[in-house]
Structures are given as C-alpha cells and as structure tokens.
Amino acid sequence: MAGFLGRLRPVVSARPVAHQVFALQVVIVLFLALAAAASLVLQARADGEKEARDRALAVARTFSHAPGVRSALAAEDPSAVLQPRAEAARRAAGVDFIVVMTPQGVRHTHPNPAQIGRHYIGTIGPAAQGGTVRETVTGTLGPSTRAVVPVTEADGRVVGLVSAGITLERVSETANHQLPLLLSATGVALGLSVLGTGLVSRRLRQQTHGLEPAEMTRMYEHHDAVLHAVREGVLIVDDDGRVALANDEARRLLDLPADAEGRTPSAAGVDPDLAGLLAEGRTATDEVYVARGRLLAVSQRPTDRDGGPCGSVVTLRDTTELRSLAGRADAARQRLRLLYDAGLRIGSRLDVEYTSQELADFAVPRFADYVAVDLAEPVLRGEEPAHSDPGLRRVAFRGVRDDVPFLPLGELVRFSPATPQGAGFRTGRSVLEPDMAAFAGWQEPDPGRALEVVAAGVHSLIAVPLRARGVVLGVATFWRSRQPEPFDQDDVALGEELVARAAVSIDNARRYTREHAMAATLQRSLLPRALPEQNALDVARRYLPALAGRGGVGGDWFDVIPLPGARVGLVVGDVVGHGLHAAATMGRLRTAVHNFSTLDLPPDELLWHLDELVTRIDQDESGDGEVAPVTGATCLYVVYDPSTRWCTLARAGHLQPALLQPDGRAGYIDVPAGPPLGLGGLPFESAALRLPPGSSLVLYTDGLVEDRHRDIDEGLELLRRALADSAGGPEETCDRVLESLLPERPHDDVALLVARTRTLGDDRTASWDVPCDPSAVGAVRAEAARTLAAWGLEEESFVTELIVSELVTNAVRHASPPIRLRLIRDRALICEVSDGSSTSPHLRRAATTDEGGRGLFLVAQFADRWGTRYTADGKVIWTEQPLPEGRRADGG
Numbered sequence: 001m002a003g004f005l006g007r008l009r010p011v012v013s014a015r016p017v018a019h020q021v022f023a024l025q026v027v028i029v030l031f032l033a034l035a036a037a038a039s040l041v042l043q044a045r046a047d048g049e050k051e052a053r054d055r056a057l058a059v060a061r062t063f064s065h066a067p068g069v070r071s072a073l074a075a076e077d078p079s080a081v082l083q084p085r086a087e088a089a090r091r092a093a094g095v096d097f098i099v100v101m102t103p104q105g106v107r108h109t110h111p112n113p114a115q116i117g118r119h120y121i122g123t124i125g126p127a128a129q130g131g132t133v134r135e136t137v138t139g140t141l142g143p144s145t146r147a148v149v150p151v152t153e154a155d156g157r158v159v160g161l162v163s164a165g166i167t168l169e170r171v172s173e174t175a176n177h178q179l180p181l182l183l184s185a186t187g188v189a190l191g192l193s194v195l196g197t198g199l200v201s202r203r204l205r206q207q208t209h210g211l212e213p214a215e216m217t218r219m220y221e222h223h224d225a226v227l228h229a230v231r232e233g234v235l236i237v238d239d240d241g242r243v244a245l246a247n248d249e250a251r252r253l254l255d256l257p258a259d260a261e262g263r264t265p266s267a268a269g270v271d272p273d274l275a276g277l278l279a280e281g282r283t284a285t286d287e288v289y290v291a292r293g294r295l296l297a298v299s300q301r302p303t304d305r306d307g308g309p310c311g312s313v314v315t316l317r318d319t320t321e322l323r324s325l326a327g328r329a330d331a332a333r334q335r336l337r338l339l340y341d342a343g344l345r346i347g348s349r350l351d352v353e354y355t356s357q358e359l360a361d362f363a364v365p366r367f368a369d370y371v372a373v374d375l376a377e378p379v380l381r382g383e384e385p386a387h388s389d390p391g392l393r394r395v396a397f398r399g400v401r402d403d404v405p406f407l408p409l410g411e412l413v414r415f416s417p418a419t420p421q422g423a424g425f426r427t428g429r430s431v432l433e434p435d436m437a438a439f440a441g442w443q444e445p446d447p448g449r450a451l452e453v454v455a456a457g458v459h460s461l462i463a464v465p466l467r468a469r470g471v472v473l474g475v476a477t478f479w480r481s482r483q484p485e486p487f488d489q490d491d492v493a494l495g496e497e498l499v500a501r502a503a504v505s506i507d508n509a510r511r512y513t514r515e516h517a518m519a520a521t522l523q524r525s526l527l528p529r530a531l532p533e534q535n536a537l538d539v540a541r542r543y544l545p546a547l548a549g550r551g552g553v554g555g556d557w558f559d560v561i562p563l564p565g566a567r568v569g570l571v572v573g574d575v576v577g578h579g580l581h582a583a584a585t586m587g588r589l590r591t592a593v594h595n596f597s598t599l600d601l602p603p604d605e606l607l608w609h610l611d612e613l614v615t616r617i618d619q620d621e622s623g624d625g626e627v628a629p630v631t632g633a634t635c636l637y638v639v640y641d642p643s644t645r646w647c648t649l650a651r652a653g654h655l656q657p658a659l660l661q662p663d664g665r666a667g668y669i670d671v672p673a674g675p676p677l678g679l680g681g682l683p684f685e686s687a688a689l690r691l692p693p694g695s696s697l698v699l700y701t702d703g704l705v706e707d708r709h710r711d712i713d714e715g716l717e718l719l720r721r722a723l724a725d726s727a728g729g730p731e732e733t734c735d736r737v738l739e740s741l742l743p744e745r746p747h748d749d750v751a752l753l754v755a756r757t758r759t760l761g762d763d764r765t766a767s768w769d770v771p772c773d774p775s776a777v778g779a780v781r782a783e784a785a786r787t788l789a790a791w792g793l794e795e796e797s798f799v800t801e802l803i804v805s806e807l808v809t810n811a812v813r814h815a816s817p818p819i820r821l822r823l824i825r826d827r828a829l830i831c832e833v834s835d836g837s838s839t840s841p842h843l844r845r846a847a848t849t850d851e852g853g854r855g856l857f858l859v860a861q862f863a864d865r866w867g868t869r870y871t872a873d874g875k876v877i878w879t880e881q882p883l884p885e886g887r888r889a890d891g892g
Contacts, residue, residue: 052145059098060163069162090164100161103160126148237311255292270291273290283300283301338498339494339498347502357395359506379506397409425472453479460486534560535758538755540754556748593635610652633653636652636655658700695757696730701751774812787823820833828882
C-alpha cells in the first residue's frame, strides 16, 4: 500500500488541474471499491449462515412429518428402519446430518453409525415439550448450525425428536465459492470507475487546455475584462430562459436593472419582441429589433454546441444611425414588390379599356388615392394616335372615395399644354404637381371642378404618359389625398415604371384590337350581307364573332343559295383557327361552294369537289410555313326542293343538323358523317328525307354547343331543349337558342341558320309527259300557252312557246324517253325539260351555211338563265325568264 501511495504522490502533485482531479478521483474510487468488496463478503457469509439455519429447520420438519417415521419409532429396532431413510434424505437435502432420537435424546440415526445409541449433543428440552430448537453447537461433526423439532402423535404426545444440521465449515466453503465472483465484479466496477474518471478528466483537460489553477484564474480575469470592455452587448441566457450574464454594454442598451441576472428577459424589462427571441433560443443573425428607442442588430447562437452548457449567447449592436438607410431599403423593397405584382395583375386580357381599368384598380390604394387613365381616341379603335389632336377620352378611374368630383368615365377632354396631362401627352415626359392648391395650370379645363377637388383634400398629382414602342397612347394621372406628404421624384420614378408595364399591355391590346377589327371587317365583307330572295324557305340567321381576347374572329360562315327549279341550298361551315387567315380562307370556301352550286351538283358530289379544292390549296401553300393549313375545315350542305318537299343533306366533319317538327318535337337528322375537308380518301354520303310542311331546319357551328365548362353532348341536349321550347318563327327560334346556349364571353364564333320550309302549290306548277314523236311538239306548245294564259302571263307566251318548242324538239330528236315538260311559276318563270339521256347539249355559234344548231342559241338569247343538271334517270335542261313585279308568285 505504501508503494502504491508512493507511486500516486507524483500524480497528485502534478500541476494541471485535470491531473489533480484524476488522482483524487482514483484514490476515492479505490477506497470505495475495497469497502464495497468487504461489505459484500461479510454480507455473503451472513446470508449463507441464515440460509443454512432455514434449510436445517425445513429439512428437520419435513423428515419429522414424513410417512412411516412415527411407526418406525414404535418398532422394536427403529434404527434399522430410520438409518437408511435418514441418510438418503441427508444426501438429497444437502445437509451434513439428520439425527432421529428419543424424547430423552438417545440417537436412532447418525452419519457415523458408531454414534447410534448415544446421547445427542445439544439442547433438546424445548423440542421435547413440543417446541423447536435452533442453535449453533459443536458436536461430533464439529461446529454446526442445527434445528431440533418434535415427532408427535395425533394427540400431541411427543414420541421422538428429529435434528438436522449443516457444519460451519460447509457454510464457509459456500461463501468462499462466491468470493471470486464478488472480487471479479468489484474489479470490473473499479476498472469502469477508473475509465469513467479518466474520460471526465480528459474532458476537463480539453476544456481547461491543461492549465493550472493560477493560469485559469488569470484567463478568467482577462476574459471578464474583455467582456465588459467591448462595444457590443453580450447576454448569456441559461436553459431555463433566465439571464446568466450581461456585460456593461448590454445593460446600457437594454437598460437592465442591477439584479438582472437570474431573472427572465421579460421580467428584466426587455422589450417584448426581443424578449420573445431570447426565450425562444433560436439561431438569429443580425435581426433588427427596437429596444428602448434604439435599433439593435441581434445575433443569437446556442451554447450547447461541441458539448457546451445548454443556453444561448446573444450579441447586441446599436444600429440606430442606420435607421434611415433601413427605411429607404424597405421602401425600395416595397416598390420592387409593387412592380412585380403589377406585372402579374395588369394585362390579363387583350382589351384596351379592361387593361386600363386594371392599372387603375391596382394602383389604388397601394400607390395613389385616385387614378385616371385617359387614352387618345384612335387607340380605342386600334390605331396609333395623332398628336395633332390632343383629345383624350377617360376610359378608367378608381378612387378611395366616390364623392370627389373628378371628370366622369367616357368623357372626351381636350387638355391644353398648360395642364400636366396635356404637357405629358405632347412631350412624352412625366409632370409632377406637388402643390395643387397653387393652381399652376392643372385646373384647366374646368376651374370650378378643380376647386371642389382641392376642397376634398386632394393635394398633389403626377401625370405619366402611357408610352410604348415610341408612341404615346395617353396619360395616366395619379392623385394623393390621405397621405399628407406630397408626391416626390421617387414617386415619379415608381409611377413611370408602373405605367411603362401597363403601357406595353395596352399597346398589345391596341394592336390586337386593330387586327381583330380588320379580320371582322374582312369576314363581314365575305359573309352574305342580305339573304337572297326565294320562296322555298323562311330563313333567319345569326352570326356572332368571338370577343377580342378570346381567340378573335374565326372562320365560321353560312350561306343561302337559290338553285334552279325553285330549290334552295343551305350551307354552314367552320374553318380551323382565328384571325385574318381564317377569315380569308372562309371567303375562298364560300366562293367555291357558290361556284360548285352553279353546276347543280348533289350535296355529296359538291363536298367531294370542295375536298379536292382544299387539298390542292394546302399543297400549293405547303411551302410557306407561316400560312396555316386549310385541312380540317368542316361543312354541311343542304338542298331543299319545295315542289316535292324532299331535303338532301351531306356533311364533311360537321355537326348534325337539327330538325324542329311542326308539332314542336325536336331532334337531330342522322346524316352520314364524312371526314373534314382536305383529308381525302373517304367518300361522302348523303341522306334524303321528306319534310312535313312548316318544319324548321337548324344548321349551326360548334361554337354554339361547345364550351370549356360543359361536354358537347350536354350542349347538343341543351340545343334540343331550346328548340322544343321555342315558339314563333325562325327569328324567335334564333333568339331562344342563343339565349339558352350562348355563354357570356364566347371563345369561338357562332353561326346559326334556322330555315322553315314552304311548299310549292299545285296552282304554281304544270307538267306534261311528251311522246317521243316530233308531231307532239305542237300539242305541248299549245298546252303551255293555255297554262300561261291561266296564270295571267300572256305577255310571256311567245318567248315561252319558242323555248318549249326548241327544248322539246331537241329532246325528241337527240335524247331518249321518258321526256317530260314542267312549268313553274315562282319569282321567275321556270321551264324544265327532262329526258333519259345523260348527254349534255352545248351552245355553239352556227355558220351561215348550217341548217341547224341555232335552237339552243335562241334559247340562251331569250332566257335570263339556263343550264343543265343531271339526275339518277338522266338530265334536266332548265331556263328562267324574268317576270314583272306584279306577276311574281309570293312565298306560300
């Protein structure tokens, strides 16, 4: 031990604090470990003796109550029976002896048979009286702890005694067996304690950097001097949120009381916002807080990093002198935000007036209290303004109050050069009027109204020209009333930035308005301005171009085409796209349909020719990438014959037409669907049906039933219901349909055509079958003359007889039967000769020596129009003769 202390003495006397602490802790741990080991050994020995006494008592009682013990005691030789049983029980129970004896103490059993019959060594008196004896006695086997219990009869009489015991030598052996384990555990605990002490000492050595106490004291004094000498406030807040340390500068900046340490920041009088940061303990860098009238830059860091104590350290820097700079930076930040938001909210539509109102709505109240936008009159029409005419129309206004008498919306104002608006519009530079009460010219052109404006509290204004792409479009005027400070040059710069963004959007809307107007003008010029006169249908139509900003003018179109034989053709179509190209393409297709209809082609053949034309157009223009293709256009063509009431229809990619029955039932006509024009490869099919008198055909484009908020099937069902609910003529039907289906701002053109059918009465037609005999010509001519006389058309008889004679004669001589003549009295007198031949006659100029060839020439000279159309059974040659105004047939 002396050697160990001798080796420990140099460690204890080492200079670093960490070494001294380590040596002291090792000595304390060593003594504690030795004391713990000794106490454990003693405790183990005491526990062993107690366990031996309890086991001896339990074994004695168990054996005394074992079956056959009482009967063996009453036998002639108890030892012969009990000795082997006692030895077996002794070995099984782990005791050193079990002795069965008489109440007087004479042994019947013993581990040493030589001791049988001798007196028991120990106390037996209490046991002989029915009690229990527990004692430690030195017997024949040496010192032992033993127990003596009685063996009693049922009546309580003691007939024998049983003693069981364990020698103290055996108890010591048990304790000695546990001693290595106790010593090992003590050694492990000692080793762990020394290891922990070493780790703690190492941590202490790292924190103290191996310094001795004098050096640490000197360092603390230096740190304390520096802490209280710096120009920055320093606060240390512990993990309970209380002030642990505050240097002199922190006390001055925060005006802390002398007893601030140990109190929470809020209890120490720190301002609430800063106190909240200190209590929260989050990391902060140069966050600005107002405390005691000072602007402090606060930084906070936790102190528990790298194993430090819980809490936070806070530095405070007085930045009061930077307040004005921070205010200007905040103003700049707000202005940048204002301009960013303006870019998002202004210019959402390609509409000049709407965009101007967006500027006014956005600027109030974020920039001004009242805003007005005045634009040059040509800008509203999509044109560039002329500076020779300074007239501006007020198109937008917004204010915080409605009772200030500014100029109303829609008024045309001519600002003089003396006014800020006039000067800004002419020069293109902004004008600032900081003091409106001085009336330095801004009051024109209405001084009385100007007095009322100033009386309402409006005190300064800025007039900023709306300038885009080098052109001044108008002037935006900003007024201020609620804020007492007048506008300054910084506000002028901000207003110019704001107006510049809006001016670009307004100019884009102006350009779009111009293009939209041009396309609408072109489209109106290409659509029929008035419906042609005819008696077959009572027609009403509606055409609504898409609004500006929703795609512009499209290529929807319709037409009503009178055909020979009092028939009428109806056309509705839709060209892909919007704008000038779509309108021009629509005009080309409408002209093509007119031209093809003069050939009197069936609807399916007409669409086939139109499809071929569209294909050629796209092929010819495919080299120009800027031109949109025509392929994809749709068309629906209908031919109605009032004399037979037959209606023939064909469609190319278009929606099915609707039919309104005379009894009010509405539905759709099942017309075979053909591909859109220009795709080619598939034939077009037609459908034919006979219509009841008074039926209404409804032709329309997809803009009527399609909408982004509903499915097309839903739109078709709405159209059917609207037709079923309509009453009156075609005009009322058009109004009802548009009212039910048209959205508030349609994104596509809408074309609607409603045609109510009429019939051609028998009193207006006459027909005859002509035999294939030249002699029949005279009789037919006479019948025609009598019919004309009945119609009151005697003046037309000579020409008509000549035409009938020539056409019938040509049919008899050059065609095949059946031959038929028909006269129709409509808005013109129509003569039709049909035959079974498909050979078409040709007009030619006959030579002076030719005997024939002049008949068709005469027909062409006397008739207003003539032509040929082919039927399934042959052909029809027709002529039209004009009738005087009073002799024309009215629609029936």
